[in-house]
Amino acid sequence: MTKQILIAGAALLVALSAAPAQAADEAGYTASCAAAEEARKMAAELHYEWNTVAPLIGKAGAAAKAGDFAKAVKLCDEARLQSEASVAQAKKQADAWRAAVVK
Amino acid sequence: MKMLITILLGAALVAGLAWASPEDDRKAFIEHYQKRFPKVALDDYVNGVYAIDEAAYEQWLEIEEFAPYELAMAEGKELFETPFANGKTYADCFPNGGIGIRQDYPYFDTESGQVKTLELEINECREKNGEKPYGYKKGPIAAISAYMAFTSRGNKLNIVIPDDPRALAAYESGKEFYYSKRGQLNFSCADCHVYNPGMMVRADKLSPALGHPTHFPVYRSKWDDMGTLHRRFDGCNKQVRAKPLPAQGEDYRNLEYFVTYMSNGMEVNGPGARK
Known part of the structure; x- marks a missing residue:
């Protein structure tokens, strides 16, 4: 009986100590994916969105749903970086395309 | 004031020299392919990749006997x-x-x-x-x-750019799209079909852009189905990992305007059969 109480107590301690970390991860996921979505929208407005971005955000949502916030944050960060790269691509191509025209 | 006028005149002269008319573009386009494939007759470009691939051309002729379209x-x-x-x-x-x-x-x-x-x-x-x-x-x-x-086979493409700044702007917009790199792979339409036709992408030979729009819509073996030119634009964009834009949206219509103008004077031979 004492052993069972000890195990239950230890489990409770682990759960209590993990709870704040999970909450932080969830908040991190929300912030990370909001930033990714904002960057995606910016790329879409320029008609330069990459087709790799929406699947990353979709996978992040699935990971978050499964409670794997660390993975979700990683996927959203990747989506944001890709969207930022596509915005940079759009800005560069606004002038760079002229050099490629057959003359 | 005198200096300002000189600067403005100079800028106008430079802009004039730098500006290429659609017809200048088309002539330069044709010359580019004639230099790249000196043995290919201009009229043969309506056959797409089969104009530059003799073995595939023979197979294609056989396919055309029982045309899938x-x-x-x-x-x-x-x-x-x-x-x-x-x-x-x-x-x-x-x-x-x-x-x-x-x-x-x-x-x-x-x-x-x-x-x-x-x-x-x-x-x-x-x-x-x-x-x-x-x-x-x-x-x-x-x-x-x-x-x-x-019903139009044999008629020559006759794309007109009227004397209207909006028409020229639409043409220029299509031209910009054609030469702009996009997608995660950072490829433009021109990277494949102007600068690398004849090269292999995995098992496929890249086709020249000249003559591209003459044979659409096409039956593609890959699709096992017919598709419009905008379906093909969609596929090309996906291949470079760009999110495709809406079929018949302004971007793709302007792109079609530019691409088809480049093939002006070539015979319509659609529908076509392609790999």
Whole structure:
């Protein structure tokens, strides 16, 4: 009986100590994916969105749903970086395309 | 003041020298391919990749004997001739009853200030007559377009850029799209079809852009189906990992305007069969 109480107590301690970390991860996921979505929208407005971005955000949502916030944050960060790269691509191509025209 | 006028005149001169007219672009385009493939006759570019690949050309001729687009073409003819619920037909919407007109598309419509493609006008015709529009990439619209292209075989592409700054802007927008790198792979249309035709991408040989629009819509073995030019644009964009833009949206219509202008004077030979 004492052993069972000890195990239950230890489990409770682990759960209590993990709870704040999970909450932080969830908040991190929300912030990370909001930033990714904002960057995606910016790329879409320029008609330069990459087709790799929406699947990353979709996978992040699935990971978050499964409670794997660390993975979700990683996927959203990747989506944001890709969207930022596509915005940079759009800005560069606004002038760079002229050099490629057959003359 | 004198200095300002000198600067402005200088800038105008530089701008004038730098500006290439659509016709300058088209001539430079043709010269580019003639230098790259000196043995290929200009008229042969209507055959796409088969103009530059002798072995594939022989296989393609055999495919053409029992052309895979024939069923779609027959379906397209039937759809074209079947009256709408109000008794009118597609023939009522197009010049010359819609027969032998493929070569004039796309064109710049000065009234709407937009580029009009054949597929866009097929759907406009349907809506004007109380019918629901078709999807723009495949299915009935590709079939009707195939039939209309077939009735235009042998006619030479006659894309006009009217003396209207909006028309030139649409052409320039299509040109910008064509030469701009996009997608995660950072490729432009021109990277494949202007600067690397004849090179292999995995098992496929890249086709030259010159003549591309003459044979659409096409039956592609990869699709096991017919598809419009905008379906192909969609596929190309996906291949470079860019999110495709809407079929018959302004970007793709302007792109079609530019691409088709580059092939002006070439014979319509659609519908086509492609790998």
